[in-house]
Amino acid sequence: MNNNQWSPNSPSNGWVMIDFGKAYPFTKLKLKNGNTNTTATPKDVRIEASHDGIIFNVVGSFTLPQIASDTIWDTLDINSNELSYRFYKIYLLSNYGHSSVTQLSEAVFGAIDYRRVIVKNPTTNQHYSLSDNTLIHLPDNSAKNMILHGIEQGKEIQLDVPFGKHRYLNDKPVANVSGKVFTHDIGKINTLNIKEFLENKSIVTTWYETNMTSNNTPSPLVASASSEYSGYSACLAFDGNAESDGGMIWASATGQAINSWIKLDYGENREINTVSIVPRAEKYLSQQTPKDFIVESSNNDSNWSTLGKFSVTSWKPSTELTLPLTHSNSRYYKITVLSVLDGTNNNASLADIKFGLREVK
Numbered sequence: 001m002n003n004n005q006w007s008p009n010s011p012s013n014g015w016v017m018i019d020f021g022k023a024y025p026f027t028k029l030k031l032k033n034g035n036t037n038t039t040a041t042p043k044d045v046r047i048e049a050s051h052d053g054i055i056f057n058v059v060g061s062f063t064l065p066q067i068a069s070d071t072i073w074d075t076l077d078i079n080s081n082e083l084s085y086r087f088y089k090i091y092l093l094s095n096y097g098h099s100s101v102t103q104l105s106e107a108v109f110g111a112i113d114y115r116r117v118i119v120k121n122p123t124t125n126q127h128y129s130l131s132d133n134t135l136i137h138l139p140d141n142s143a144k145n146m147i148l149h150g151i152e153q154g155k156e157i158q159l160d161v162p163f164g165k166h167r168y169l170n171d172k173p174v175a176n177v178s179g180k181v182f183t184h185d186i187g188k189i190n191t192l193n194i195k196e197f198l199e200n201k202s203i204v205t206t207w208y209e210t211n212m213t214s215n216n217t218p219s220p221l222v223a224s225a226s227s228e229y230s231g232y233s234a235c236l237a238f239d240g241n242a243e244s245d246g247g248m249i250w251a252s253a254t255g256q257a258i259n260s261w262i263k264l265d266y267g268e269n270r271e272i273n274t275v276s277i278v279p280r281a282e283k284y285l286s287q288q289t290p291k292d293f294i295v296e297s298s299n300n301d302s303n304w305s306t307l308g309k310f311s312v313t314s315w316k317p318s319t320e321l322t323l324p325l326t327h328s329n330s331r332y333y334k335i336t337v338l339s340v341l342d343g344t345n346n347n348a349s350l351a352d353i354k355f356g357l358r359e360v361k
Contacts, residue, residue: 005105023084039098049085210238220267227253251349278352288349292338297330
């Protein structure tokens with residue numbers, strides 16, 4: 001066995017976590033097998049990420065090819081939403097048949113920066129960007145204009161102008177512009193105008209209100225669950241009423257808390273990346289509130305994609321908790337309870353559930 005590698009105690013479901021100290025929007029992960037023994041090669045891999053090291057979201061699930069080499073890398077696309085996380089966790093869920101070990105020698109996180117401004121030179125037909133050091137400085141005393149100066153150097157035409165100098169400030173009003181305007185005349189051919197706009201951006205969340213009065217009203221909504229305690233049907237978690245003392249909640253049948261689920265069929269696709277959940281009141285909070293649970297989506301009620309996997313112990317009675325999800329545009333959404341706070345298998349319950357879309361506008 002090569003010591004320059006990591007192997008979990010079990011050949012399946014082992015994980016390793018990296019704390020980067022601050023948040024990064026990683027979108028690429030490179031993994032390298034730890035051995036030439038093909039049966040010990042990682043097969044099924046899941047990548048999770050977290051802001052606080054407690055609540056993790058799934059940012060990628062993969063089945064790796066069986067490779068008889070410890071020098072070949074697998075490059076994976078993760079975190080399609082390009083969100084920034086501090087903690088990243090790699091799960092090795094299975095291998096290709098080895099009975100005792102699954103091995104991994106290296107893991108490298110990275111990202112591709114798509115934010116370059118790339119333009120094409122009209123004479124050389126080559127592409128350049130600011131990171132290629134193609135910014136052209138035109139001296140103040142130059143008799144040339146920026147087009148001639150750029151073409152003469154065989155590089156892209158981008159002008160380095162000291163905008164901080166007062167003589168470039170245009171004090172005259174400019175129509176349809178609310179910010180500062182700088183102008184710099186170069187010869188008789190070109191004028192460089194920089195218009196500085198100030199845009200106020202805000203985060204807007206659109207909640208899909210359901211206000212259900214039965215498990216199939218209003219149409220086309222359909223609420224369902226793995227089981228229902230008498231009088232506590234699935235629709236009560238989607239009735240828009242967060243009242244949790246008066247019985248307006250969904251609860252599973254007794255003895256069926258673990259792996260219980262509650263599901264909503266919107267009847268058509270809904271674009272979603274966040275969920276709001278309200279637990280019961282103090283009396284039942286520690287007994288029936290989910291601790292570990294997953295949120296999934298589907299377009300056919302058969303094949304499900306994980307949008308988030310959570311472990312929450314900080315619930316407050318009758319208080320909304322909003323959680324981020326991987327973006328999905330699907331018809332069906334489901335919450336599956338893996339465990340409840342008191343660790344029993346009696347009942348699971350939720351007072352209110354809302355799905356929504358969080359955007360910057």
